Amino acid sequence: MGSASDMPVVEGSINTLRQFGVEVEVLVCSAHRTPDIASEFSRNAQSKGIDVIIAAAGKAAHLPGVIAAYTTLPVIGLPVKSSFMDGLDSLLSIVQMPPGVPVATVAVNGSENAAVLAVQMMALKYSALDDKLKEYKETMKQKVIESNNSIQ
Amino acid sequence: MGSASDMPVVEGSINTLRQFGVEVEVLVCSAHRTPDIASEFSRNAQSKGIDVIIAAAGKAAHLPGVIAAYTTLPVIGLPVKSSFMDGLDSLLSIVQMPPGVPVATVAVNGSENAAVLAVQMMALKYSALDDKLKEYKETMKQKVIESNNSIQ
Amino acid sequence: MGSASDMPVVEGSINTLRQFGVEVEVLVCSAHRTPDIASEFSRNAQSKGIDVIIAAAGKAAHLPGVIAAYTTLPVIGLPVKSSFMDGLDSLLSIVQMPPGVPVATVAVNGSENAAVLAVQMMALKYSALDDKLKEYKETMKQKVIESNNSIQ
Amino acid sequence: MGSASDMPVVEGSINTLRQFGVEVEVLVCSAHRTPDIASEFSRNAQSKGIDVIIAAAGKAAHLPGVIAAYTTLPVIGLPVKSSFMDGLDSLLSIVQMPPGVPVATVAVNGSENAAVLAVQMMALKYSALDDKLKEYKETMKQKVIESNNSIQ
Amino acid sequence: MGSASDMPVVEGSINTLRQFGVEVEVLVCSAHRTPDIASEFSRNAQSKGIDVIIAAAGKAAHLPGVIAAYTTLPVIGLPVKSSFMDGLDSLLSIVQMPPGVPVATVAVNGSENAAVLAVQMMALKYSALDDKLKEYKETMKQKVIESNNSIQ
Amino acid sequence: MGSASDMPVVEGSINTLRQFGVEVEVLVCSAHRTPDIASEFSRNAQSKGIDVIIAAAGKAAHLPGVIAAYTTLPVIGLPVKSSFMDGLDSLLSIVQMPPGVPVATVAVNGSENAAVLAVQMMALKYSALDDKLKEYKETMKQKVIESNNSIQ
């Protein structure tokens, strides 16, 4: 994440990933204040055994794009709601990447989805995760059914 | 893709995927006009050996979300530029998914990036693709260097 | 409605419909988490004697469009205010439907209007409802006149 | 329609309605230039046997709301693309109606959908129209299937 | 004003007009709920001796345009902040009037300015008002100078 | 107007004013490039016998506000369509004036309306203009009726 102030949003991703039993490395590093740490981290991510990177940032949210510049791993961009137009700046700064350097963007403050998307990607490699995704999908379905029952 | 009229955009994805040697199945199916074909396709995608789905749509672009509802495979959403605010409707309809059902969204008309993102995901499973991604990244870099040289 | 959290908005529709003496079936079903329930409901709505469907949803609000895909009944889309740009995402995801599959869209959080519109449609078939609509219109008028009087 | 210049858009509605065998009365009348004609028309619509009104307008598109003020018939609002932000002004002026006076809004320039929605409403009363809607839906589906076949 | 709920905003206009010694008639009348009262009021305004009309409304704010349709008096539109995008809907519904029927639009919730603008218009006819406007302008200037002094 | 490039838009105002027999002084002066000419003009406008000022400008359209700062005459702001979001920048720069210094804003490129609004204001003083406004309104009405006739 680009700033420690993004932690309340990013926590949603961390918790979801841990629910899936995925090992998580958490890092605060800014594309603008610690650009060397960001590029260093990204360059070495693959060799350290990282499979997917979730990069969260707000306002002129450059972190996901900067991370994506230094790696061929899939990078998920999590736009953090800013105080300007509910994060339209964050969203456009992350999703509108130029050809060749994609960032897989989720909804503004969509921390749970960033995690689920990461798990879906990793499930291509680790099939055990796919079983957990199917359980997760079934649980969601049951929750909707229950909430419908309680409304009736 | 949701409509055959999206083909000029989607072609960018198909061509890029083929450059990477990735096998592609192309399907026109609409979330609104052929919902059964869309859900059927999505439900069976994994068992047919599909790894990643790219869903392209415009306007009230529901196809990526509908596809994501029926599968645990990663779904990439490609917002097609509509005649309304340059596809702001397509972008928001695709990226703002509720918790639990992510769509990995790329830029409006970002067809090449949809393909590169798909390759990055598959490279987690097929390591040969990662070598191709590194080549691709190097080629992009050389093109920028050359375009800089020709401007000097 | 797409989620039980939409209930505070949807209640406005339910209450208004009941005021008109219209029988209401309330259902929580998600286009993304329980797509089979949504499609099943929509497919069978007409044969169950339902005349009009009001579908409420927020964010990437696909439920009204998905419902409209499976029925020829008129579908009213009620955009629920999201935490992003006051529901611009919900509004555009609902109103910008492609040709052939309309959703009759009302204002963001316009729950009373969704109900009144449903009654107007049903009044084509049940003329008693038209009398109630005329009373309702007259009551509204009187309220404005009274509020003007109390301000003077 | 509010102006004869809206005719190229409104034609889409007229043609679709005629395809369904629905009788159409076409009227150019402006909420601002001929307000008396607009209110007169609306006030008398029901007694003349009209079932549904489609009101098309652009910019500060008041016609649908003004029509809805004088009748209890369902009014469909068709936002015409203006030269400002692709008709965002038309869309918001039509869809954001206050409680009690709904306008069933379709997509910007969504002329075909305005007609289909009108037919869906009338089908509540004239069951023969419902058969035609089912045929229409089937035809749409076949067209998508064909366009998919021709792309393969 | 279109609704009694607009009173907190409209009060700013009333107070300012009274400060200038201008006689004010206050009326709650809705373009959609009491269209006949609105058109009646507008049609008779000039013969009753009214010089300028300020029309305040929110959301799909049709009142100013509807008033302007029935009179040749200058009509000032005061967009009331709605719960959607801070009144962008109100602003566009008021300012984007078609050729021939202008509405003099002020800022969203710009109630004081609606009044000052009305006074500026009437000052063309009643020159005593122009002296008051010059005093008002001088007072504003002194307040800025004082606020600057207190900050130093 | 702020720039000679605004002339094609401003011409619409000039022609309409001349149709009404109103004397027009045309001036190109920029709030940013010739601020002294702008302030000088505004300061002296009233004593030169000017009744109303129409100020047209695009982009960061400061001219109307700057003109309004130096005079108590009513100032009409005409937002000129810029190459950015169809003149949203021009519109907001003109309409969102702070309390005390109103600018009577018309639609983006609403040149005819700027003129009609000016005539409506002047008609408070010169009653002959009111007769012409009534004729103008009648002509508009007849044109709509004729365009309706030709469509039937």
Add this chain to the structure above:
Amino acid sequence: MGSASDMPVVEGSINTLRQFGVEVEVLVCSAHRTPDIASEFSRNAQSKGIDVIIAAAGKAAHLPGVIAAYTTLPVIGLPVKSSFMDGLDSLLSIVQMPPGVPVATVAVNGSENAAVLAVQMMALKYSALDDKLKEYKETMKQKVIESNNSIQ
């Protein structure tokens, strides 16, 4: 600043400038209420020894542009968050300046950045400031590193 109410935002700039040991002159002057004070200040700024001007304003934020009209000094525009779309009006009114009269715009409410940018400009002339900027940059970096450490 255009109004004393902007002080809470502008304070961020003042404090940052003082941290850098830069002498600050604070002035409340409005482009619309005290235009003569604004133009006078700007015209004389350079001869008084001022190097850079930071102009803060909200809504139809004309102050930065008006200041820039009267001087060749660099003018930094600080858009103050308004009650309309989080200051989109302020931002566009400041950044969209016509050719020839630039305003160096920072983020909405970006008071610290307005100051840092001013220091960066002055550092071209006073090299001691550049050392302070390097320290400031290092301090920022250390803060990110520390916040990362405390999260681990």
Add this chain to the structure above:
Amino acid sequence: MGSASDMPVVEGSINTLRQFGVEVEVLVCSAHRTPDIASEFSRNAQSKGIDVIIAAAGKAAHLPGVIAAYTTLPVIGLPVKSSFMDGLDSLLSIVQMPPGVPVATVAVNGSENAAVLAVQMMALKYSALDDKLKEYKETMKQKVIESNNSIQ
């Protein structure tokens, strides 16, 4: 600039700078495709004798922010009009920088202003440039006066 395709816009800056007799180094380097070249360039800019950097980019325009991360020189951000909402994405990605790392943003496609702003900054150090800025300002003024004369 981030891509050779930005050259038609950037040319406006280069030509203006040369008119002022300022030495220009032109570089195509991408924040995403050649991040090392971008960071290298920025890191060394000051020691190579560069005073001000103009960074032009479109879409998710990260280049200006990335450049600003590695230097204490003032960085001017020039948003290039993209195919999405006339460059709203470019503008927000550039202007909404987090505290501590400012980018001096000019209008979308405001290439001439980027250059004039750079000259204004450099004029703090090289007083000869200030004379040229005064001439430039005078020439602009004369051009407006002439264009006014030719219109009369």
